[in-house]
Amino acid sequence: MQLIGSPTSPYVRKVRVYLEETGARCEFAAVDAWQPDARLLAMAPLGKVPVLVRDDGSALFDSLLVLEYLDHTLPEARRLIPAAGEPRWDVLRWHSLAHGLIDATVMRLLDIRRPEALRSREVQAREEARIARSLDSIEKNVAGQEWLCLDRLTLADVVLGVALQYIDFRYPHDWRSTRPTLAKWAARMTSRPSFVKTLPPGFTPTA
Ligand SMILES: N[C@@H](CCC(=O)N[C@@H](CS)C(=O)NCC(=O)O)C(=O)O
Numbered sequence: 001m002q003l004i005g006s007p008t009s010p011y012v013r014k015v016r017v018y019l020e021e022t023g024a025r026c027e028f029a030a031v032d033a034w035q036p037d038a039r040l041l042a043m044a045p046l047g048k049v050p051v052l053v054r055d056d057g058s059a060l061f062d063s064l065l066v067l068e069y070l071d072h073t074l075p076e077a078r079r080l081i082p083a084a085g086e087p088r089w090d091v092l093r094w095h096s097l098a099h100g101l102i103d104a105t106v107m108r109l110l111d112i113r114r115p116e117a118l119r120s121r122e123v124q125a126r127e128e129a130r131i132a133r134s135l136d137s138i139e140k141n142v143a144g145q146e147w148l149c150l151d152r153l154t155l156a157d158v159v160l161g162v163a164l165q166y167i168d169f170r171y172p173h174d175w176r177s178t179r180p181t182l183a184k185w186a187a188r189m190t191s192r193p194s195f196v197k198t199l200p201p202g203f204t205p206t207a
Helices: 010-022 038-043 063-072 086-114 121-142 155-170 180-190 195-196
Strands: 002-005 027-030 052-054 059-061
Touching: 002 010, 010 086, 010 155, 010 195, 038 052, 052 063, 059 063, 063 086, 086 121, 086 155, 086 195, 121 180, 155 180, 155 195, 180 195
Parallel strands: 002 027
Antiparallel strands: 002 052, 052 059
16 A cells, blocks of 8 residues: 655644554655646545555545544554444544644645735634634643543544644644643653654654
8 A cells, every 4th residue: 555645744644653653554655745746636636635545556535534444454453443432433523623723724824825915814813713722622631641532542642643743833832831731741642753753844843
């Protein structure tokens, strides 16, 4: 299998950290997501990464679908997404929240990168408020625990770690001083080898 994606994309990094953590076998092919080539567009007409090319040549896209598929290729003991019941909804709910943090940070960045006359402070403020509100809510819910769900690493931890580092990368600001529990959790999670190995080029982790 081959994972196609950009090394700076947080959506791709979700999958790369997952692969490092589970040991699922898949080679990585780096592309520029903003200049997708014809092969990529033929497989994934939305032109967004990550794209997973399966061994039969068929493609899956959208990070959660790619992650669900990869998880199903593993024996149950190595999976990071519970198969059923409350633990599954809990992990997927955390995934939605962390993925939403990534979406908000991307939306803000895209607005900032528009020509000055087209930028909207209102759009940016809306995304910044969304991020602040979500971080406040997460601060109340991490409660000093090592893992977000169950008593082990799950997809929830992987995606929240990626989201927090993406905020540091693209929206650097002091979110830590008012959220000390989350700051500690983030420091622990992002020091894992899976995170260190997949750091986006040009990003120096916040201490
Ligand atoms: N919902 C998608 C989002 C993927 C996405 O937006 N990827 C960005 C890279 S950060 C992309 O490929 N952008 C290229 C474009 O929008 O043309 C997922 O979770 O995979």
